[in-house]
Amino acid sequence: MADHAAKRLRTDGITIATHNGHFHADEALAVHMLTQHVPEYSSASLLRTRDPAKLADCHTVVDVGGVYDADLLRFDHHQRGFTTTFPGQATKLSSAGLVYMHFGRGIVTRSVQQLLQKQRAADEAVADAETVEADVDMLYNKLYTGFIEALDAHDNGIDAYDPAELAAGNGGAGIAKRFTDGGFTLGAVVGRYNANWNDADQDQASEDKRFLKASARIGEEFDRELHYLVNGWLPARSLVKAAFGARGEFDKEGRILVFRDQSCPWKDHLYTLEDQTNDGKKVLYVLYPDKEERWRVQCVPAAKDSFESRKPLPEAWRGHRDDALDKILDGAAVPGAVFIHASGFIGGHRTFEGALQMAKKALEL
Incomplete structure (x- = not known):
């Protein structure tokens, strides 16, 4: 399923659409992942609208439109009956999770390939193709559970702990988290870029500028996490394995x-x-x-x-x-x-x- 949508991309005249109005972390990150990490979207324009006619003319639509169809490059999760989750996980996806599920493996693969190029340039040992594929698969899943899933849960109103289990008593003892929350609230990071109720600049152009800033801000966190996992966390595995042995x-x-x-x-x-x-x-x-x-x-x-x-x-x-x-x-x-x-x-x-x-x-x- 991963990167299935990526295979259908055209490289000319791409417009990504998401909704206007109050914005959230999931679509802000979805736009960042596409424009900054998927080469075919590097020159894409962004349209923020809820107008169905305008959405229909857009190449890719995220977090609006009421349709999830990877073949049509539609990535909304608000429609009734939507229950899609990342493979092996229970948290319902948001637009961030949907875009990551379909494009994330390619994002991780390109980062791992960059690491391999650095290793070759430094005359270091390079893993074989089978090992590289296993590493990509591991990192693809880890980046989801360690970063993206918290956004999916936040946007879908899912608590880290099951309320029914908390209500059962025992002071929460022995109750496991449904997902890792990343240690800070990513939703709040983006939310602070929205205008205050009494700000003077409430026009669409000002709102779009704030959205782009929010997208870049959460994108920076995503980029740092991706860089750490590929360039820091993954190389450490061999050292830990040797020490463990x-x-x-x-x-x-x-x-x-x-x-x-x-x-x-x-x-x-x-x-x-x-x-x-x-x-x-x-x-x-x-x-x-x-x-x-x-x-x-x-x-x-x-x-x-x-x-x-x-x-x-x-x-x-x-x-x-x-x-x-x-x-x-x-x-x-x-x-x-x-x-x-x-x-x-x-x-x-x-x-x-x-x-x-x-x-x-x-x-x-």
Whole structure:
């Protein structure tokens, strides 16, 4: 299904239409994805209208018109009976999700190809075609669940938590999120670009200018997320895999993961590797050097979006620093403790040996 619509594009005289009036994050991002990431739309013009006659003359229509038909390049989700979701997900799509579902794989593919070109230019090893295809598929899904889905849910009025489960009691304990909300409200980011009720410039031209600014703003967030996933998150996978494979070197039960040279985004990859291994062993502490060449001991969160650690550093250590912490560590053979955070989720030491000793001692308590 993905990119099916992209195959039908003409390259001349393209007009993208969306509705005028109060605008939202989903159509703002949909327009950005098309105009900035799909080459055939690079010179497209934008028309904001609800006039059916004008919409009928437009090449592509998003978030208005009451029709979802990829063959006709119509991407609305407001019509009665619309229930389309992204493959494998339960959240009903908005115009952002619809455009991403059909064009997103191509967007990700082009970004991955750019990464491969950089690797070739630097004489680095390049993945084979099968691996690249698997990477694109993984990133296509991850960018949806980590970014786009929150917009779909926001525009369709879907709560991150099931209201029925919340009403059932237990203070929300054990209730899982329906989707990742991205840590901030993307809808509000765009919403602030709409005119205030008492602003003087309420004409269509001024409204269109505000929409373009909003589209560029949420597009910047999308671009940054895409760049991070392709150029930061994906290359980190091999480093995490190597560290995961060597974890028995530091603890026979594999509870300590060490990055010898530098840290990298490790949480997602660690959870995936643990699920794939499925041996019941969980990493509790991750050691890595910081920019000042000191060492950190970080606790692994109980879940991706959780502030709760699988095993926090001991309560008696928390909030202490330097010499006072060395004393609390009970005559550590390697002095040089730096700190333990007050919540116990991270600590520091001036040396690797000291950080490793700190982690091993914490395992015993």
